[in-house]
Amino acid sequence: MSALRLFGERVSLPVRRRLVVVLVGAVFVLLGGALVSLYTGNSSIEAKITTGILIGDYAGASPFEVFTVLDVRLPRLVCALVAGFALGVSGALFQELTENPLGSPDIIGFTGGAATGAVLVTVTAGGALVGTAAGALTGGLVTAALIYLLAWRSGLDGYRLILVGIGVTAVLGAVRAYALSRADLEQATAGLRWLSGSLTGRGWDDVAIAAIGLVILAPATAALHRSVSRLSVGSDLATSQGLDVPRARIAIAVVGTAWVAVAVVVAGPISFVALAAPHIARSLSRASGAPLFSAGVFGAVLLLLADVVALRVFSPTQLPTGVVTAVVGGAYLLWLLQRLRRGTA
Amino acid sequence: MTALPHESRDSSLSSAPPPAGDALAMRGVSLGYPGRTVIEDLDLRICARSFTVFIGPNACGKSTALKGLGRLLAPSKGAVLLNGRDLARLKTAQVAREITMLPQSPIAPPSVTVGELVARGRAPYQSVFRRYSREDERIVRESLEVTGSADLIDRPVAELSGGQRQRVWISVVLAQQTGILLLDEPTTYLDLAHQIEVLDLCARLHADGRTLVVVLHDLNLAARYATDIVAFADGRIVAEGPPADVITARTVRETFGVECTVTTDPASGTPLVVPARPPHLGAATPSIRPTDPLHSSERTP
Numbered sequence: 001m002s003a004l005r006l007f008g009e010r011v012s013l014p015v016r017r018r019l020v021v022v023l024v025g026a027v028f029v030l031l032g033g034a035l036v037s038l039y040t041g042n043s044s045i046e047a048k049i050t051t052g053i054l055i056g057d058y059a060g061a062s063p064f065e066v067f068t069v070l071d072v073r074l075p076r077l078v079c080a081l082v083a084g085f086a087l088g089v090s091g092a093l094f095q096e097l098t099e100n101p102l103g104s105p106d107i108i109g110f111t112g113g114a115a116t117g118a119v120l121v122t123v124t125a126g127g128a129l130v131g132t133a134a135g136a137l138t139g140g141l142v143t144a145a146l147i148y149l150l151a152w153r154s155g156l157d158g159y160r161l162i163l164v165g166i167g168v169t170a171v172l173g174a175v176r177a178y179a180l181s182r183a184d185l186e187q188a189t190a191g192l193r194w195l196s197g198s199l200t201g202r203g204w205d206d207v208a209i210a211a212i213g214l215v216i217l218a219p220a221t222a223a224l225h226r227s228v229s230r231l232s233v234g235s236d237l238a239t240s241q242g243l244d245v246p247r248a249r250i251a252i253a254v255v256g257t258a259w260v261a262v263a264v265v266v267a268g269p270i271s272f273v274a275l276a277a278p279h280i281a282r283s284l285s286r287a288s289g290a291p292l293f294s295a296g297v298f299g300a301v302l303l304l305l306a307d308v309v310a311l312r313v314f315s316p317t318q319l320p321t322g323v324v325t326a327v328v329g330g331a332y333l334l335w336l337l338q339r340l341r342r343g344t345a
Numbered sequence: 346m347t348a349l350p351h352e353s354r355d356s357s358l359s360s361a362p363p364p365a366g367d368a369l370a371m372r373g374v375s376l377g378y379p380g381r382t383v384i385e386d387l388d389l390r391i392c393a394r395s396f397t398v399f400i401g402p403n404a405c406g407k408s409t410a411l412k413g414l415g416r417l418l419a420p421s422k423g424a425v426l427l428n429g430r431d432l433a434r435l436k437t438a439q440v441a442r443e444i445t446m447l448p449q450s451p452i453a454p455p456s457v458t459v460g461e462l463v464a465r466g467r468a469p470y471q472s473v474f475r476r477y478s479r480e481d482e483r484i485v486r487e488s489l490e491v492t493g494s495a496d497l498i499d500r501p502v503a504e505l506s507g508g509q510r511q512r513v514w515i516s517v518v519l520a521q522q523t524g525i526l527l528l529d530e531p532t533t534y535l536d537l538a539h540q541i542e543v544l545d546l547c548a549r550l551h552a553d554g555r556t557l558v559v560v561l562h563d564l565n566l567a568a569r570y571a572t573d574i575v576a577f578a579d580g581r582i583v584a585e586g587p588p589a590d591v592i593t594a595r596t597v598r599e600t601f602g603v604e605c606t607v608t609t610d611p612a613s614g615t616p617l618v619v620p621a622r623p624p625h626l627g628a629a630t631p632s633i634r635p636t637d638p639l640h641s642s643e644r645t646p
Contacts, residue, residue, distance in 0.1 A: 234452035242441025242469035
């Protein structure tokens, strides 16, 4: 294990070389994905003109082209990056909280609650976008609070949390199905589209929400990182090593929930990224610490690539991004686990 | 050998002079889990620099008592005292520099290497920005040397054998540089050679001046290594004191419900428990000698 030491040892951090290499690789993939999503699309704009628009030189660009690059492609790219990052971090946080590789915000019920809130708003209020987001946020927070409350037993126990989450999620699924069955066709279609998770139509309002979330949550997560990493030896040894485990667990639950809220508001209930990103980060980097940051980076990679595929591969038909994340992320995770089992990874 | 910090640091901690003798004590302590009290109104003293072994049948409360001493469980009644100070009023990080506990089945994070795992033991001395200083690195190395595991430092923990892994876990708690070590069944799942290896290591740590409290199942090994033994049954203490006083046929009957003969261990002179032959096996066949201390000591060089 190498270490980064600065200022006469006042700062000293353990460093895994492989993790650094993997993260640099991931950043290159992100850059590639960003270029594809900015430079290609249904309306073909010359690369030179796109570059000009991006650096603020609008000479030779039509207002439509400026609009497409700056108000359609760019906010969509930023939303994909932020939502993916948020999902990856929250997945890693919930896996550490539940001490379970399948612990993810989907299982904790937040996503299900958000989806139910959004569907109820869509079906009853007709589904203005802001209304849907507000419904999702409210539904998610109420469900999360309910699940934590039901699972609370002189502390947050991971196993109990998962069981209660599964129970509540099942009930919410029934509520959703009932609401959709009572809605007229148009509303039901809109509700279903939102449910599969999509980045279509994301604008700068969404980026603003994402930015506020990032500004608050990034420092909170950085501060939490050490506790999460210390918890990974189990709560008994972590306590013995001086960690206030109950307090750390609550902090992880709150911050993890907040990250999912950001992702759901920005991109809808994107499935699978939160579950797969931490595993991908861990098995590629073989890092032992809590893979919070790297899980976030790989969440961004997953969602960005999925969005590029959703937009471009079946062009001009656009698939909901959530459909692609499930297929791509699921297949990749299976392949990775298979490789790990054979001991070649 | 890893330096014992509690000696050098005692000056800073001795605002309340520790009452002579007791490193840890329980006064009227009740311990348990939600809806289930395991231990009620327990009084217990762990002498400073002793090698105390907890024995008793499964679910007798010995592990629960150990967790109480290590502050993994907060008492619902009574107080646990660390050098005369109430454990519940001390800061978690401060306690972690004086007591450490190795749980029965500790969890190694996936793909962690030995060096990284042992470095976790440095947590109570680290901060957000100061996470792996040269001193940490030195102490990690020393803690591995003490247990004879220095050559494993870059190996993934998942690849180690049972014996190697247990030595590494002991290095993890050594890296915490505490004067008091609590070990919950450190020899379980190990073969005889590795059990002895781990207990020899414990004896060396004890000889270096540490206080050890260890849960063990093997009474004969307990009698060999312990300076003090505490026998638990049903959440109570049946007997406590030096092995020669505690390991008697009567204590074994009261604790485990097993009839036995207690004789002298020919190798160490400590008590040796020989369970009685169950009646359904009938009379001893000539090829197997009856449990006769004379025979066994004659045969042992």
